[in-house]
Amino acid sequence: MGTKGREIVGMDVDKLIELLNKAFADEWLAYYQYWIGAQVVKGPMKEAVIGELTQHANDELRHAEMLVTRIIQLGGTPVLKPEDWYKVTNCGYDAPEDPFVRTILDQNIHGEQCAIDVYQHLLEITKEKDPITYNMALQILEDEVEHEEDLQALLEDLEALA
Ligand code: FE
Ligand code: FE
Ligand code: MG
Numbered sequence: 001m002g003t004k005g006r007e008i009v010g011m012d013v014d015k016l017i018e019l020l021n022k023a024f025a026d027e028w029l030a031y032y033q034y035w036i037g038a039q040v041v042k043g044p045m046k047e048a049v050i051g052e053l054t055q056h057a058n059d060e061l062r063h064a065e066m067l068v069t070r071i072i073q074l075g076g077t078p079v080l081k082p083e084d085w086y087k088v089t090n091c092g093y094d095a096p097e098d099p100f101v102r103t104i105l106d107q108n109i110h111g112e113q114c115a116i117d118v119y120q121h122l123l124e125i126t127k128e129k130d131p132i133t134y135n136m137a138l139q140i141l142e143d144e145v146e147h148e149e150d151l152q153a154l155l156e157d158l159e160a161l162a
Contacts, residue, residue, distance in 0.1 A: 002073060005073060005074075006073075006074055006075055009074070009130045009133075010128070010129040010130065011126070011129040013074055013075070014076075016126070016130065016133065017076035019121075019122060019125075020067050020070055020071050020076065020133070021067075021071060021076065021078060021088055022088045022090050023063075023118055023119070024067040024068060024071065024079055025079055025084070025085040025086075025087075025089040025090075026090050026114075026115060027060050027061070027063045027064035027067060028064055028085050029085055029086075029089055029092065029093040030056075030060040030091070030111055030115065031057050031060040031064065032057075032093070033093055033094060033095075033107070033111060034053045034056045034057035034060060034108065035054070036095075036096060037053050037096045037104045037107075037108065038050045038053035038054045038057065040096055040099040041053065041096070041101055041104050042099045042100060042101065043099075043101035043102065044158060045101060045154065048154065048157075049104070049105065049154055052151065052154060053104070053108070056108070059143050063140050063143065066139070067136075070132065070133055073132075090114060090118050091111055091114035091115060094108075094111065102155070105151050105154055105155045105158070109148060109151045109152060109155070112144055112148040112151065113148060115140075116144050116145060116148065119137045119138075119141035120141065123137050123138060
């Protein structure tokens, strides 16, 4: 932990770490949801969808890395056990039990919409209090907004086929 780095945060740092850990759990679950979805997906436009899901999986893993870096900088302990992801997550996990492309896209769009709310909230609470976390949340939010739009565009293309 950087002591001065923690001191300059103008808010309850333990509360902030708790919120960062919740987002960290979300990112791991989102990573796996995309990754396993890309393995099992079936239906029209499968190749394009696999490409997008795989790219998003990589982005979610990168978000987890950004969050863990900030948690450790602030003197926190990241969630250490996968079983705890389920206990602290905001957005949960939707298993791709129905591998049809439309269902998987819907599940992931729902996940992105939840993620957008999570980072929007983090931006609101860190604004003018913690510019480093604010900047990180902004970078992640930009990706989540892009993810939602990418998936919705795929869904539109899919519907145009029908
Ligand atoms: Fe993410
Ligand atoms: Fe995302
Ligand atoms: Mg994309």
